Amino acid sequence: MAQPVPTVADLLEQVADPIARQRLHDYLATVAADLPGAARTRHDILAEVSDGLLECYQAHRADGQAPAMAAESAVAGFGDPHRLASGFAGVLAGRAAHRVGLGLVLTGPAVGAVWVATFAGRTGSDWVTQVAAMPSVVPGLAVALAVAVPAALLAALGTSATAYRRPLQALSRYLPLPPRTAASLALVATAGCVAADAGLLFGLLGWAVAGIAWTPLALLAGTASLVRVTVVAMCARRVGTLWAASG
Amino acid sequence: MRAESLKGHLDGLLLAVLEDAPRHGYAVIEALRNGSGGTFDLPTGTVYPALRRLEAAGLVHGAWSDAAGRRRRVYHLTPTGRQALAEQRRTWRQFAGAVSAVLGGGAA
Numbered sequence: 001m002a003q004p005v006p007t008v009a010d011l012l013e014q015v016a017d018p019i020a021r022q023r024l025h026d027y028l029a030t031v032a033a034d035l036p037g038a039a040r041t042r043h044d045i046l047a048e049v050s051d052g053l054l055e056c057y058q059a060h061r062a063d064g065q066a067p068a069m070a071a072e073s074a075v076a077g078f079g080d081p082h083r084l085a086s087g088f089a090g091v092l093a094g095r096a097a098h099r100v101g102l103g104l105v106l107t108g109p110a111v112g113a114v115w116v117a118t119f120a121g122r123t124g125s126d127w128v129t130q131v132a133a134m135p136s137v138v139p140g141l142a143v144a145l146a147v148a149v150p151a152a153l154l155a156a157l158g159t160s161a162t163a164y165r166r167p168l169q170a171l172s173r174y175l176p177l178p179p180r181t182a183a184s185l186a187l188v189a190t191a192g193c194v195a196a197d198a199g200l201l202f203g204l205l206g207w208a209v210a211g212i213a214w215t216p217l218a219l220l221a222g223t224a225s226l227v228r229v230t231v232v233a234m235c236a237r238r239v240g241t242l243w244a245a246s247g
Numbered sequence: 248m249r250a251e252s253l254k255g256h257l258d259g260l261l262l263a264v265l266e267d268a269p270r271h272g273y274a275v276i277e278a279l280r281n282g283s284g285g286t287f288d289l290p291t292g293t294v295y296p297a298l299r300r301l302e303a304a305g306l307v308h309g310a311w312s313d314a315a316g317r318r319r320r321v322y323h324l325t326p327t328g329r330q331a332l333a334e335q336r337r338t339w340r341q342f343a344g345a346v347s348a349v350l351g352g353g354a355a
Contacts, residue, residue, distance in 0.1 A: 005311055005318070006318045044320075045299070047320075048272060048295065049295060051271070051317070051318075051319050052271070052272045052291060053291075055273040056291065077290065077291050079292035080292065081292075084296070087292060087296030087297075088296050088299060090296065090300075091299045091300045091303060094303065176304070
């Protein structure tokens, strides 16, 4: 069975001098306070930074520095703890933006197809006619999609997760996008998606008000949009937190 | 040399350092410093997030392993990372050649 990731306390136990140990602990506590993201991710990052800080401290001790001076040198070598945490937040923001963008790009056509089928079934139109009619059926849908789709594509393709892949290397001058930019695009795409889904759901409510029975397809479309809005809102909250922490 | 001077080249340098052997974060920093004769002495806080970014890009893979009785996170180059490193080298040779041609010889 794999050994667990070491904790900060485990690592600092190796520092005998109490003043040095407290200095290193205070530095790591500042980093920990600024680190955003899931608990497991924060623990993993902090363990790695702690290990590196301990290595740096031990290197200065091996050079002959006294414990307190070695701790100060190690902390100075690592740099501003807020900036260090912000750097990690940037990486996490880029990763979250990629996931949100990819999720929207992959679910968009599927959810859209169910809605088109729903309205086509109601009006008796063929698919092509119904797709063309959707913007007039749901006000604001065209604008929401015009905003959401490009933003989602950029968030999905423009982050480090994909920007180094061969087909995109021609754009290497512009990619990868800075993490905050990718996160902003993910938030814009989310807002557009929520607006589009909200418009479609209001359309469905309009049917109920008009006494039009919901077909099974309409129920499926409504459920798909409700689930997507909920999941997307939760993800947007995380992206927003990471965006703020990476500033 | 300040970290800002390395902007745009840091990724390639980190990939090159990992080319020969897997290393943990602090070892990467030391290899950069020693390999450059002390020119690249980066704040440690710059390198750790950069390694995580390269991992998110699939260019390196990081995993916890036991080394000399110590549990540490070690990074190694992935096949995609090797391709990216080759591309970085090609781009650098073009850039360096063009700059040298324009700047000319001059007095040392």
